[in-house]
Amino acid sequence: MGNNGQKPEVLVIPCSGVGKVHGLISREAVYHVTDKVLPGQADTVCLALLVTGDAEARQRVQETPCVTLDGCPKLCAYKNVELSGGKIAKGIRVYDVMKRHRGANFGTATALSEPGWAVVEELAAEVAKVAKNEVTV
Amino acid sequence: MAEAVSKVGIISCSGEEIPEGTIARQAVRRVLEGLRPQQTVTLCLPLFLAGEAGERRFASAHPTITVDGCDKLCAKRGTEKYSGAVSASLVVTDILGGPAHGCHRSTRNSDTADEQAVWLVAERVAAEVDHLSDQGTPAEASEDFATNTGGARCSCGGPSPGGKLAVNGRSVTIDGLPLIFQHLQRKGLQPGNQSAGTLLEIVRVYHPIEPHEEAEYREALVAAYCAHCERGSKS
Numbered sequence: 612m613g614n615n616g617q618k619p620e621v622l623v624i625p626c627s628g629v630g631k632v633h634g635l636i637s638r639e640a641v642y643h644v645t646d647k648v649l650p651g652q653a654d655t656v657c658l659a660l661l662v663t664g665d666a667e668a669r670q671r672v673q674e675t676p677c678v679t680l681d682g683c684p685k686l687c688a689y690k691n692v693e694l695s696g697g698k699i700a701k702g703i704r705v706y707d708v709m710k711r712h713r714g715a716n717f718g719t720a721t722a723l724s725e726p727g728w729a730v731v732e733e734l735a736a737e738v739a740k741v742a743k744n745e746v747t748v
Numbered sequence: 749m750a751e752a753v754s755k756v757g758i759i760s761c762s763g764e765e766i767p768e769g770t771i772a773r774q775a776v777r778r779v780l781e782g783l784r785p786q787q788t789v790t791l792c793l794p795l796f797l798a799g800e801a802g803e804r805r806f807a808s809a810h811p812t813i814t815v816d817g818c819d820k821l822c823a824k825r826g827t828e829k830y831s832g833a834v835s836a837s838l839v840v841t842d843i844l845g846g847p848a849h850g851c852h853r854s855t856r857n858s859d860t861a862d863e864q865a866v867w868l869v870a871e872r873v874a875a876e877v878d879h880l881s882d883q884g885t886p887a888e889a890s891e892d893f894a895t896n897t898g899g900a901r902c903s904c905g906g907p908s909p910g911g912k913l914a915v916n917g918r919s920v921t922i923d924g925l926p927l928i929f930q931h932l933q934r935k936g937l938q939p940g941n942q943s944a945g946t947l948l949e950i951v952r953v954y955h956p957i958e959p960h961e962e963a964e965y966r967e968a969l970v971a972a973y974c975a976h977c978e979r980g981s982k983s
Contacts, residue, residue, distance in 0.1 A: 627762040628792045629773060635855070638773075641764060642854040657769065658794050659762040659822035663829065687794035694797060721777040722855065 619654035621742045625680040626688040632717045633682030633705045640734035672697030701741045755789045756877045757810030761823040767851035768817030768840040775869035782924030783874040796830035807832035811880045916964045922955045929976040939974040
Protein backbone atom coordinates (compact mmCIF):
# COMPACT_ATOMS: atom_id res chain seq x y z
CA MET A 612 0.00 0.00 0.00
CA GLY A 613 1.03 3.58 -0.48
CA ASN A 614 1.96 5.84 2.39
CA ASN A 615 -1.66 6.93 2.84
CA GLY A 616 -3.02 3.38 2.84
CA GLN A 617 -4.43 3.63 -0.69
CA LYS A 618 -3.45 1.30 -3.47
CA PRO A 619 -0.48 2.88 -5.28
CA GLU A 620 -0.88 3.78 -8.94
CA VAL A 621 2.70 3.07 -9.87
CA LEU A 622 5.40 0.87 -8.36
CA VAL A 623 9.02 1.99 -8.54
CA ILE A 624 11.51 -0.83 -8.06
CA PRO A 625 15.28 -0.41 -7.77
CA CYS A 626 17.97 -3.03 -8.20
CA SER A 627 19.51 -1.91 -4.85
CA GLY A 628 22.87 -3.29 -6.03
CA VAL A 629 25.05 -3.65 -2.96
CA GLY A 630 28.45 -3.49 -4.64
CA LYS A 631 28.58 -0.11 -6.29
CA VAL A 632 27.31 3.44 -5.94
CA HIS A 633 24.88 2.87 -8.81
CA GLY A 634 22.80 0.54 -6.63
CA LEU A 635 22.51 3.04 -3.79
CA ILE A 636 21.54 5.76 -6.27
CA SER A 637 18.76 3.55 -7.65
CA ARG A 638 17.47 2.84 -4.13
CA GLU A 639 17.55 6.49 -3.01
CA ALA A 640 15.85 7.60 -6.22
CA VAL A 641 12.95 5.30 -5.38
CA TYR A 642 12.59 6.80 -1.89
CA HIS A 643 12.73 10.28 -3.40
CA VAL A 644 9.82 9.37 -5.67
CA THR A 645 7.71 7.55 -3.06
CA ASP A 646 8.32 10.01 -0.22
CA LYS A 647 8.68 13.37 -1.97
CA VAL A 648 7.67 13.45 -5.64
CA LEU A 649 4.62 11.17 -5.73
CA PRO A 650 3.72 10.39 -2.11
CA GLY A 651 0.63 8.20 -1.89
CA GLN A 652 0.69 7.55 -5.63
CA ALA A 653 3.95 5.66 -5.90
CA ASP A 654 5.22 2.80 -3.79
CA THR A 655 7.92 0.17 -3.95
CA VAL A 656 8.20 -3.59 -3.52
CA CYS A 657 11.11 -5.49 -2.00
CA LEU A 658 12.92 -6.91 -5.01
CA ALA A 659 14.14 -9.81 -2.87
CA LEU A 660 10.52 -10.78 -2.22
CA LEU A 661 9.98 -11.07 -5.96
CA VAL A 662 13.14 -13.14 -6.25
CA THR A 663 11.75 -15.64 -3.76
CA GLY A 664 8.47 -15.82 -5.69
CA ASP A 665 6.28 -14.27 -2.98
CA ALA A 666 2.69 -14.49 -4.23
CA GLU A 667 1.57 -11.10 -2.89
CA ALA A 668 4.59 -9.29 -4.33
CA ARG A 669 4.02 -10.96 -7.71
CA GLN A 670 0.38 -9.94 -7.68
CA ARG A 671 1.30 -6.34 -6.93
CA VAL A 672 3.70 -6.05 -9.88
CA GLN A 673 1.21 -7.80 -12.15
CA GLU A 674 -1.62 -5.43 -11.25
CA THR A 675 0.25 -2.13 -11.04
CA PRO A 676 2.40 -0.38 -13.67
CA CYS A 677 6.07 -0.66 -12.68
CA VAL A 678 9.10 1.53 -13.32
CA THR A 679 12.39 -0.26 -12.73
CA LEU A 680 15.70 1.42 -11.91
CA ASP A 681 18.85 -0.57 -12.61
CA GLY A 682 22.41 0.26 -11.69
CA CYS A 683 24.28 -2.15 -13.95
CA PRO A 684 23.87 -3.94 -17.27
CA LYS A 685 22.68 -7.10 -15.52
CA LEU A 686 19.31 -5.30 -15.18
CA CYS A 687 18.28 -7.26 -12.10
CA ALA A 688 15.24 -5.14 -11.31
CA TYR A 689 13.90 -5.19 -14.86
CA LYS A 690 14.49 -8.91 -15.34
CA ASN A 691 13.04 -9.95 -12.00
CA VAL A 692 9.90 -7.87 -12.49
CA GLU A 693 9.57 -9.27 -16.00
CA LEU A 694 10.07 -12.86 -14.75
CA SER A 695 7.33 -12.23 -12.19
CA GLY A 696 4.91 -11.27 -14.94
CA GLY A 697 5.00 -7.60 -13.97
CA LYS A 698 3.66 -4.72 -16.06
CA ILE A 699 6.78 -2.68 -16.85
CA ALA A 700 5.93 0.87 -17.91
CA LYS A 701 9.61 1.72 -18.31
CA GLY A 702 13.02 0.39 -17.37
CA ILE A 703 15.43 3.20 -16.48
CA ARG A 704 19.20 2.74 -16.31
CA VAL A 705 20.98 4.78 -13.66
CA TYR A 706 24.05 5.02 -15.86
CA ASP A 707 22.16 6.97 -18.51
CA VAL A 708 21.62 9.80 -16.05
CA MET A 709 25.11 9.52 -14.53
CA LYS A 710 26.57 10.07 -18.01
CA ARG A 711 25.33 13.65 -17.88
CA HIS A 712 27.75 14.23 -14.99
CA ARG A 713 30.82 12.67 -16.56
CA GLY A 714 33.83 12.75 -14.25
CA ALA A 715 31.86 13.52 -11.08
CA ASN A 716 32.43 11.62 -7.84
CA PHE A 717 29.04 10.20 -6.95
CA GLY A 718 30.04 8.76 -3.58
CA THR A 719 30.14 5.09 -2.66
CA ALA A 720 27.76 2.19 -2.26
CA THR A 721 27.42 3.29 1.38
CA ALA A 722 27.01 7.07 1.15
CA LEU A 723 26.27 9.45 -1.71
CA SER A 724 28.06 12.71 -2.40
CA GLU A 725 26.28 15.85 -3.61
CA PRO A 726 26.61 14.83 -7.30
CA GLY A 727 25.20 11.44 -6.28
CA TRP A 728 22.16 13.09 -4.72
CA ALA A 729 21.79 15.28 -7.83
CA VAL A 730 21.53 12.10 -9.93
CA VAL A 731 18.94 10.77 -7.46
CA GLU A 732 16.77 13.84 -8.07
CA GLU A 733 17.18 13.66 -11.84
CA LEU A 734 16.23 9.98 -11.82
CA ALA A 735 13.19 10.76 -9.70
CA ALA A 736 12.15 13.37 -12.26
CA GLU A 737 12.49 10.76 -15.03
CA VAL A 738 10.29 8.39 -13.05
CA ALA A 739 7.74 11.15 -12.48
CA LYS A 740 7.61 11.79 -16.23
CA VAL A 741 6.79 8.14 -16.88
CA ALA A 742 4.38 8.03 -13.97
CA LYS A 743 2.41 10.99 -15.32
CA ASN A 744 1.10 8.68 -18.00
CA GLU A 745 0.21 6.05 -15.42
CA VAL A 746 -1.19 7.92 -12.43
CA THR A 747 -4.30 10.00 -12.06
CA VAL A 748 -3.05 13.47 -11.24
CA MET B 749 44.17 -32.21 3.98
CA ALA B 750 45.29 -28.75 4.98
CA GLU B 751 42.45 -26.39 5.80
CA ALA B 752 42.25 -23.05 4.02
CA VAL B 753 39.80 -20.29 4.76
CA SER B 754 37.70 -19.13 1.84
CA LYS B 755 36.33 -15.63 1.84
CA VAL B 756 33.03 -15.53 3.65
CA GLY B 757 30.11 -14.49 1.44
CA ILE B 758 27.57 -12.05 2.87
CA ILE B 759 24.24 -11.54 1.17
CA SER B 760 21.83 -8.83 2.30
CA CYS B 761 18.14 -8.76 1.55
CA SER B 762 17.16 -5.73 -0.51
CA GLY B 763 14.33 -4.79 1.85
CA GLU B 764 13.31 -1.62 0.04
CA GLU B 765 9.96 -1.43 1.83
CA ILE B 766 11.28 -1.23 5.39
CA PRO B 767 14.01 0.58 7.37
CA GLU B 768 15.37 -2.80 8.47
CA GLY B 769 16.27 -3.50 4.83
CA THR B 770 18.40 -0.38 4.71
CA ILE B 771 19.99 -1.34 8.03
CA ALA B 772 20.83 -4.80 6.66
CA ARG B 773 22.39 -3.28 3.55
CA GLN B 774 24.39 -0.63 5.41
CA ALA B 775 25.61 -3.16 7.99
CA VAL B 776 26.82 -5.48 5.26
CA ARG B 777 28.59 -2.59 3.58
CA ARG B 778 30.27 -1.71 6.87
CA VAL B 779 31.59 -5.23 7.30
CA LEU B 780 32.80 -5.37 3.69
CA GLU B 781 34.44 -1.94 3.75
CA GLY B 782 35.65 -1.59 7.26
CA LEU B 783 35.32 -4.41 9.73
CA ARG B 784 36.35 -7.49 7.72
CA PRO B 785 37.41 -6.26 4.26
CA GLN B 786 39.97 -8.98 3.66
CA GLN B 787 37.73 -11.89 4.68
CA THR B 788 34.42 -11.04 3.00
CA VAL B 789 32.77 -10.76 -0.39
CA THR B 790 29.20 -10.12 -1.49
CA LEU B 791 26.76 -10.59 -4.32
CA CYS B 792 23.48 -8.83 -5.08
CA LEU B 793 20.65 -11.20 -4.19
CA PRO B 794 18.54 -10.43 -7.31
CA LEU B 795 21.47 -11.56 -9.47
CA PHE B 796 20.64 -15.17 -8.71
CA LEU B 797 17.64 -14.89 -10.99
CA ALA B 798 18.91 -12.28 -13.42
CA GLY B 799 22.44 -13.61 -13.66
CA GLU B 800 24.10 -16.70 -14.99
CA ALA B 801 25.48 -19.99 -13.71
CA GLY B 802 28.57 -18.26 -12.30
CA GLU B 803 26.51 -16.15 -9.93
CA ARG B 804 24.53 -19.18 -8.81
CA ARG B 805 27.70 -20.90 -7.63
CA PHE B 806 28.22 -18.20 -5.01
CA ALA B 807 27.02 -20.06 -1.93
CA SER B 808 28.81 -23.24 -2.96
CA ALA B 809 32.06 -21.30 -3.44
CA HIS B 810 31.83 -19.44 -0.13
CA PRO B 811 30.55 -20.14 3.35
CA THR B 812 27.67 -17.66 3.23
CA ILE B 813 25.94 -15.49 5.81
CA THR B 814 22.58 -14.01 4.91
CA VAL B 815 21.35 -10.82 6.55
CA ASP B 816 17.60 -10.30 6.39
CA GLY B 817 15.60 -7.28 7.45
CA CYS B 818 12.53 -9.21 8.54
CA ASP B 819 11.27 -12.69 9.25
CA LYS B 820 10.28 -13.27 5.63
CA LEU B 821 13.94 -14.28 5.27
CA CYS B 822 14.19 -13.44 1.56
CA ALA B 823 17.99 -13.45 1.51
CA LYS B 824 18.17 -16.85 3.18
CA ARG B 825 15.38 -18.39 1.13
CA GLY B 826 16.58 -16.87 -2.14
CA THR B 827 20.17 -17.97 -1.59
CA GLU B 828 19.16 -21.50 -0.65
CA LYS B 829 16.74 -21.75 -3.56
CA TYR B 830 19.16 -20.60 -6.24
CA SER B 831 22.67 -21.06 -4.93
CA GLY B 832 23.13 -23.39 -1.97
CA ALA B 833 22.82 -23.83 1.77
CA VAL B 834 23.81 -20.87 3.94
CA SER B 835 26.18 -21.17 6.88
CA ALA B 836 24.39 -18.61 9.03
CA SER B 837 21.17 -16.64 8.82
CA LEU B 838 20.91 -13.35 10.69
CA VAL B 839 17.79 -11.20 11.00
CA VAL B 840 17.93 -7.49 11.82
CA THR B 841 14.80 -7.55 13.99
CA ASP B 842 16.23 -10.44 16.03
CA ILE B 843 19.52 -8.61 16.58
CA LEU B 844 17.78 -5.37 17.54
CA GLY B 845 15.21 -7.19 19.68
CA GLY B 846 12.28 -5.95 17.56
CA PRO B 847 11.41 -3.46 14.83
CA ALA B 848 13.91 -0.66 14.20
CA HIS B 849 11.91 2.13 15.82
CA GLY B 850 13.01 5.60 14.75
CA CYS B 851 15.08 4.33 11.82
CA HIS B 852 14.68 5.40 8.20
CA ARG B 853 14.56 3.82 4.76
CA SER B 854 16.57 6.58 3.08
CA THR B 855 20.17 7.19 4.12
CA ARG B 856 19.41 10.86 3.54
CA ASN B 857 17.40 10.87 6.77
CA SER B 858 19.88 8.74 8.70
CA ASP B 859 20.45 9.81 12.31
CA THR B 860 21.81 8.39 15.56
CA ALA B 861 19.14 5.67 15.75
CA ASP B 862 20.08 4.38 12.30
CA GLU B 863 23.77 4.61 13.07
CA GLN B 864 23.43 2.62 16.30
CA ALA B 865 21.32 -0.04 14.62
CA VAL B 866 23.78 -0.41 11.76
CA TRP B 867 26.66 -0.79 14.21
CA LEU B 868 24.87 -3.42 16.24
CA VAL B 869 24.05 -5.48 13.17
CA ALA B 870 27.49 -4.99 11.60
CA GLU B 871 29.21 -6.17 14.76
CA ARG B 872 27.01 -9.26 14.88
CA VAL B 873 27.80 -10.03 11.23
CA ALA B 874 31.53 -9.51 11.86
CA ALA B 875 31.37 -11.92 14.80
CA GLU B 876 29.74 -14.52 12.55
CA VAL B 877 32.46 -13.97 9.91
CA ASP B 878 35.09 -14.65 12.58
CA HIS B 879 33.26 -17.76 13.69
CA LEU B 880 33.14 -19.14 10.13
CA SER B 881 36.74 -18.13 9.44
CA ASP B 882 37.86 -19.96 12.58
CA GLN B 883 36.06 -23.08 11.41
CA GLY B 884 37.86 -22.97 8.06
CA THR B 885 36.61 -24.47 4.81
CA PRO B 886 38.07 -27.07 2.46
CA ALA B 887 40.89 -25.75 0.29
CA GLU B 888 39.20 -26.71 -2.97
CA ALA B 889 36.30 -24.42 -2.07
CA SER B 890 38.57 -21.45 -1.55
CA GLU B 891 38.94 -20.50 -5.22
CA ASP B 892 38.61 -16.84 -6.04
CA PHE B 893 35.02 -16.34 -7.05
CA ALA B 894 35.79 -13.01 -8.70
CA THR B 895 38.23 -14.49 -11.17
CA ASN B 896 35.95 -17.36 -12.02
CA THR B 897 32.79 -15.45 -12.69
CA GLY B 898 33.97 -12.74 -15.02
CA GLY B 899 33.87 -10.07 -12.33
CA ALA B 900 30.40 -10.96 -11.11
CA ARG B 901 31.56 -10.43 -7.57
CA CYS B 902 30.66 -7.01 -6.27
CA SER B 903 33.70 -4.83 -5.87
CA CYS B 904 33.31 -4.41 -2.12
CA GLY B 905 36.33 -6.22 -0.82
CA GLY B 906 38.85 -3.42 -1.07
CA PRO B 907 41.29 -2.69 1.71
CA SER B 908 40.19 -0.77 4.75
CA PRO B 909 40.68 2.97 4.18
CA GLY B 910 43.75 4.13 6.11
CA GLY B 911 43.48 1.90 9.16
CA LYS B 912 47.14 2.13 10.09
CA LEU B 913 48.43 2.71 13.59
CA ALA B 914 52.01 3.33 14.75
CA VAL B 915 52.59 1.02 17.72
CA ASN B 916 55.96 1.28 19.35
CA GLY B 917 57.66 2.19 16.08
CA ARG B 918 55.97 -0.44 13.92
CA SER B 919 53.04 0.05 11.57
CA VAL B 920 49.95 -2.02 12.39
CA THR B 921 46.86 -2.22 10.16
CA ILE B 922 43.55 -2.30 12.00
CA ASP B 923 40.49 -3.07 9.89
CA GLY B 924 37.90 -0.33 10.10
CA LEU B 925 39.85 1.99 12.38
CA PRO B 926 38.59 5.18 10.70
CA LEU B 927 35.01 3.90 11.00
CA ILE B 928 35.54 3.11 14.67
CA PHE B 929 36.91 6.61 15.28
CA GLN B 930 34.02 8.18 13.36
CA HIS B 931 31.51 6.19 15.37
CA LEU B 932 33.06 7.09 18.73
CA GLN B 933 33.37 10.74 17.78
CA ARG B 934 29.67 10.83 16.87
CA LYS B 935 28.90 9.21 20.21
CA GLY B 936 30.72 12.11 21.85
CA LEU B 937 33.96 10.47 23.01
CA GLN B 938 36.37 13.32 23.74
CA PRO B 939 39.99 12.95 22.60
CA GLY B 940 42.64 12.67 25.30
CA ASN B 941 43.89 10.14 27.84
CA GLN B 942 40.41 9.52 29.23
CA SER B 943 39.42 7.99 25.87
CA ALA B 944 42.06 5.25 26.12
CA GLY B 945 39.90 2.64 27.87
CA THR B 946 37.01 2.93 25.44
CA LEU B 947 39.31 2.94 22.40
CA LEU B 948 41.14 -0.16 23.59
CA GLU B 949 37.91 -1.98 24.40
CA ILE B 950 36.33 -1.31 21.00
CA VAL B 951 39.44 -1.87 18.88
CA ARG B 952 40.26 -5.21 20.46
CA VAL B 953 36.87 -6.49 19.26
CA TYR B 954 38.26 -6.24 15.75
CA HIS B 955 41.98 -6.67 16.30
CA PRO B 956 43.86 -8.97 18.65
CA ILE B 957 45.81 -7.12 21.35
CA GLU B 958 47.96 -9.16 23.71
CA PRO B 959 47.92 -8.09 27.38
CA HIS B 960 51.60 -7.13 27.28
CA GLU B 961 50.91 -4.81 24.30
CA GLU B 962 48.06 -2.93 25.95
CA ALA B 963 50.06 0.07 27.12
CA GLU B 964 51.58 0.60 23.68
CA TYR B 965 48.23 0.26 21.91
CA ARG B 966 46.60 2.55 24.47
CA GLU B 967 49.15 5.29 23.77
CA ALA B 968 49.00 4.82 19.99
CA LEU B 969 45.19 4.80 19.89
CA VAL B 970 44.90 7.97 21.98
CA ALA B 971 47.34 9.76 19.67
CA ALA B 972 45.61 8.52 16.51
CA TYR B 973 42.14 9.40 17.84
CA CYS B 974 43.33 12.91 18.78
CA ALA B 975 44.70 13.34 15.26
CA HIS B 976 41.42 12.06 13.80
CA CYS B 977 39.37 14.53 15.86
CA GLU B 978 41.71 17.40 14.99
CA ARG B 979 41.38 16.64 11.30
CA GLY B 980 37.62 16.55 11.72
CA SER B 981 37.50 19.95 13.44
CA LYS B 982 39.68 21.55 10.75
CA SER B 983 37.57 20.20 7.90
